[in-house]
Amino acid sequence: MIRTLAKILRLFRRSEEGSATVEFVLVFPMFMVLFTSAFEAGLMMTRHVMLERGLDMAVREVRLNTGAAPSPDQFKEMICEGAGIIPDCMNNLKLEMRPIDPRNWSNIPRSADCVNTNQPFLPNRNFEAGTQNQIMIVRACSLFSPFFAATGIGFDIPRYSGDFYALISISAFVMEPI
Template sequence: MICSAPRALLRRFRREDDAVVTVEFVLLMPLYFFMLISTVELGLVNLRHSQLERALDITVREVRLNTGAVKDHDAMRDTICDLSGLIDNCASSLRLEMIQLDPFAWVAPNAEPDCISDPEVINSPREFNRSGNSNDLMLIRACMRFKPIFSSWGLGEDLANADGSDFGLVSLVATSAFVQEPR
């Protein structure tokens, strides 16, 4: 008699199909929500990166057309920030690095870009060589750090924890090169 009660309960559970849609909804909705949030986050990352690259290219073009009159770090950073429009707290989230390269005696630049490690501490850039001579090859890298919108869920969480820092910031790097015009 004791065994028949659980069997009857299981038979009744197997026959009835009430709330089947609710169970599917509860199981699948987090997956759909995860995909939606990750898609939005990835779209914003791509938009920020393309705007950073565009702003850096326009700034480098301005330097080339002004016959190599390179601005200092802060002036170039402000120009890039004005052209980009998507960099929050630009003074504390964007750092530039300009390196003079010799194409005939090639030494590869440091593979790690010079990024801001702590948003509260603003240090001078690792290298910003604005005194290139005529016909020198100059490499400029811009590194922007930002906090993902959904930094605790979905793709934003993975991006924020990718570099292992405690700040949860994502780094975007844009690189450009130009040759100093003859003076």
């Protein structure tokens, strides 16, 4: 009986059948995590670039338009038109605009104010129209759901307000005189 078992084990050890399957099972999960992480990082980067573009276009419009300052909803609409790729932009975007004293930067909160999905109707933290020659800072925060939430970079992204991650864009400008 022991000889038979030893013979079977010897044959099993010499056999090369299934070796490709073992390699595949060991390597495939790593490649899938790499692929999903690359896809998630590319999507996140594209969304962030488009948010930056939308904010820059809206800030340019506000800065050069010497008429009345836009309301928060009008400003959001300008950003969403320029961003294009942001899903449900008007509901997932929260703005903050405030004047800045160039000699005292301490009045700017360190964390951005994002949409709270548990309480979606909370007002903007601060949205003040500036006066002539005043330095203004604008922060836009938009929430996104990871495409592959359980793998790779989608798993490691810091979450905000449930299962979302936040992308924040900041711009500063001077209100032009009339």
